[in-house]
Amino acid sequence: MEPFTKIKSIVTPLDKVNVDTDQIIPKQFLKLIQKTGFGQYLFYDWRYEKDGTPRKDFVLNESRYKDSKILLTRNNFGCGSSREHAAWALLDFGFRAIISTSFADIFYNNCFKNGILAIKVSEETLQKLFENTSEIEIDLEKQIISNDGTITSFEIEPHWKKILLEGLDDIAVTLQYNDEISKYENKQRNSKIRVS
Amino acid sequence: MNITEKILARASGKTRVSPDDVVFANVDKVMMHDVSGPGVIAVFEKLKKTGMKIEKLWAPEKVWVAEDHFVPAADKVSAQNVVLLTQFTKQYGIGKHFKYGMGQYGICHTLSHEEAMVLPGEVYVGGDSHTNTTGALGAFAAGLGHTDVAYVLLNGKIWFKIPETLYFKLNGKLPDYVMAKDLILKIIGDIGTDGAAYKTMQFGGSGISEMSVEERLTLTNMTTEAGAKSGIIEPDQKIRDYLVQRGATNYNEVHGDADSQYSKVYEYDAAELDPIVAKPFSPENVAVVRDLSSISLDKAYIGSCTGAKLEDLRAAAKILKGRTVKIRTEILPAAISIFKKAMDEGLVKIFMDAGAMVGPPTCGACCGAHMGVLAKDEVCISTTNRNFPGRMGHVESKTYLASPLVAAASAITGKITDPRDIK
Numbered sequence: 001m002e003p004f005t006k007i008k009s010i011v012t013p014l015d016k017v018n019v020d021t022d023q024i025i026p027k028q029f030l031k032l033i034q035k036t037g038f039g040q041y042l043f044y045d046w047r048y049e050k051d052g053t054p055r056k057d058f059v060l061n062e063s064r065y066k067d068s069k070i071l072l073t074r075n076n077f078g079c080g081s082s083r084e085h086a087a088w089a090l091l092d093f094g095f096r097a098i099i100s101t102s103f104a105d106i107f108y109n110n111c112f113k114n115g116i117l118a119i120k121v122s123e124e125t126l127q128k129l130f131e132n133t134s135e136i137e138i139d140l141e142k143q144i145i146s147n148d149g150t151i152t153s154f155e156i157e158p159h160w161k162k163i164l165l166e167g168l169d170d171i172a173v174t175l176q177y178n179d180e181i182s183k184y185e186n187k188q189r190n191s192k193i194r195v196s
Numbered sequence: 197m198n199i200t201e202k203i204l205a206r207a208s209g210k211t212r213v214s215p216d217d218v219v220f221a222n223v224d225k226v227m228m229h230d231v232s233g234p235g236v237i238a239v240f241e242k243l244k245k246t247g248m249k250i251e252k253l254w255a256p257e258k259v260w261v262a263e264d265h266f267v268p269a270a271d272k273v274s275a276q277n278v279v280l281l282t283q284f285t286k287q288y289g290i291g292k293h294f295k296y297g298m299g300q301y302g303i304c305h306t307l308s309h310e311e312a313m314v315l316p317g318e319v320y321v322g323g324d325s326h327t328n329t330t331g332a333l334g335a336f337a338a339g340l341g342h343t344d345v346a347y348v349l350l351n352g353k354i355w356f357k358i359p360e361t362l363y364f365k366l367n368g369k370l371p372d373y374v375m376a377k378d379l380i381l382k383i384i385g386d387i388g389t390d391g392a393a394y395k396t397m398q399f400g401g402s403g404i405s406e407m408s409v410e411e412r413l414t415l416t417n418m419t420t421e422a423g424a425k426s427g428i429i430e431p432d433q434k435i436r437d438y439l440v441q442r443g444a445t446n447y448n449e450v451h452g453d454a455d456s457q458y459s460k461v462y463e464y465d466a467a468e469l470d471p472i473v474a475k476p477f478s479p480e481n482v483a484v485v486r487d488l489s490s491i492s493l494d495k496a497y498i499g500s501c502t503g504a505k506l507e508d509l510r511a512a513a514k515i516l517k518g519r520t521v522k523i524r525t526e527i528l529p530a531a532i533s534i535f536k537k538a539m540d541e542g543l544v545k546i547f548m549d550a551g552a553m554v555g556p557p558t559c560g561a562c563c564g565a566h567m568g569v570l571a572k573d574e575v576c577i578s579t580t581n582r583n584f585p586g587r588m589g590h591v592e593s594k595t596y597l598a599s600p601l602v603a604a605a606s607a608i609t610g611k612i613t614d615p616r617d618i619k
Binding site: 030 | 425
């Protein structure tokens with residue numbers, strides 16, 4: 001995966017709560033299994049008219065957001081089905097970071113496994129970002145968002161930070177530690193733990 | 197520790213865990229289906245391109261596979277995915293592959309209990325968000341994305357952050373005509389679609405003890421709609437009897453300690469509950485059925501892992517017996533074993549005499565795949581679990597989520613109907 005250090009980009013504001021994975025990538029595209037090419041189907045029903053022409057009133061279709069790498073959205077983003085295609089579609093469209101107050105659990109994990117930084121911020125910070133959607137910078141090393149002179153820090157689990165900074169594959173990384181894990185487990189097993 | 201904490205402690209070799217601890221747990225069972233399976237295969241292919249050799253899985257006997265979403269093959273791509281899945285299970289020696297049209301087959305979350313694929317006390321993960329369902333048997337059951345499933349297939353373990361537990365206590369037996377579906381919709385309406393985000397929803401109390409195993413499965417199934425990591429119910433004699441009937445006797449039950457901690461306790465009095473529906477476009481958008489009796493419908497759909505178990509079909513048959521449907525009604529049992537039992541009990545004849553369509557087991561129109569998807573502006577009452585825009589078909593169709601009793605009563609009148617009002 002491409003390492004994630006700093007990104008500077010205009011923010012795409014998707015002012016909706018509880019955006020579910022059926023909206024992010026509708027069911028008809030779940031049959032496709034290559035991990036690329038899903039970007040064209042992202043938010044399909046919101047993005048296109050019935051004849052396939054882009055809807056003028058949908059934020060992703062505004063030309064100024066064409067190269068946006070950061071999606072701003074509201075709470076419980078990614079709820080619903082576990083389809084990893086949702087993360088694939090967002091990445092393929094060009095998003096490397098998503099900022100919200102909360103994410104659905106499975107989706108949140110799927111983001112990091114695919115090199116997307118999902119950032120949880122407070123309601124107040126989110127509101128400020130929605131009010132000024134100019135260019136912002138996300139610095140993962142320092143864990144800060146810089147927005148028009150305002151700097152906000154964010155939390156991230158060290159494991160995910162390392163994976164993103166170095167562009168590592170999560171599976172490959174964890175498998176490196178198999179020997180240590182086995183040793184640890186043998187030790188645990190020998191301590192005769194019983195939970196009834 | 198409560199039951200969830202004790203299962204995860206045992207699985208990770210720890211004596212004590214608390215919410216927010218991170219553990220590396222051994223997985224007992226892992227499941228994938230015809231949507232997540234090809235996704236997992238895509239992850240494997242990517243790993244292979246990086247030079248990794250994948251010669252074997254961690255434990256093929258602990259892996260099981262279902263074909264349920266786009267089967268019977270809805271189109272050429274779906275057919276190809278089933279072929280891909282078949283090659284995969286053959287290559288890696290996965291014996292438990294429930295092939296469509298070959299013996300037992302059906303929806304993965306139904307096979308999980310019909311075939312006793314998952315047992316009390318186990319850690320079970322699957323490539324589907326409704327994996328939570330099987331927690332009703334007393335297991336820790338949680339859904340994962342494709343990459344995580346691929347990881348478990350290789351390694352047999354996965355990280356979990358110990359979730360907080362919300363405890364839902366049902367006092368008293370549910371009244372006639374009120375089902376587990378009504379209770380879980382009521383709960384989701386109360387706590388919201390993110391009300392249990394990264395939490396476990398545990399159900400207990402006298403009303404749960406009275407409840408059948410299949411009804412309990414409806415509760416845990418829809419914990420997903422409240423954002424829960426998992427849903428769980430302590431195993432009891434009903435669970436043991438259910439599993440014995442399916443040949444499973446060898447397992448290690450886990451029960452919470454007397455001083456189990458819950459982050460919050462919610463109490464419901466069964467006698468106060470009414471039939472409930474969730475209006476478009478969210479499972480939290482609930483209303484009492486009698487308040488919506490003016491809503492006209494185009495279709496009733498009785499299907500899915502949530503609402504097409506044997507007891508769901510019995511409930512629908514109780515209403516449909518000797519009556520005729522007024523709107524298109526489609527009934528798809530959740531597994532072929534349930535279909536057969538429904539035939540033996542005469543339920544299928546009742547449905548067909550009423551004029552309904554009885555179809556093969558599949559996720560079908562629940563996920564908008566095929567077998568009865570909705571047209572623009574069509575309004576459906578459905579025993580399924582989600583009603584997001586476009587979930588069951590056209591983005592401008594509408595789905596009301598309901599119990600099988602409400603769906604059947606509504607099929608008779610063509611309007612949203614309380615089953616108690618069917619004369």
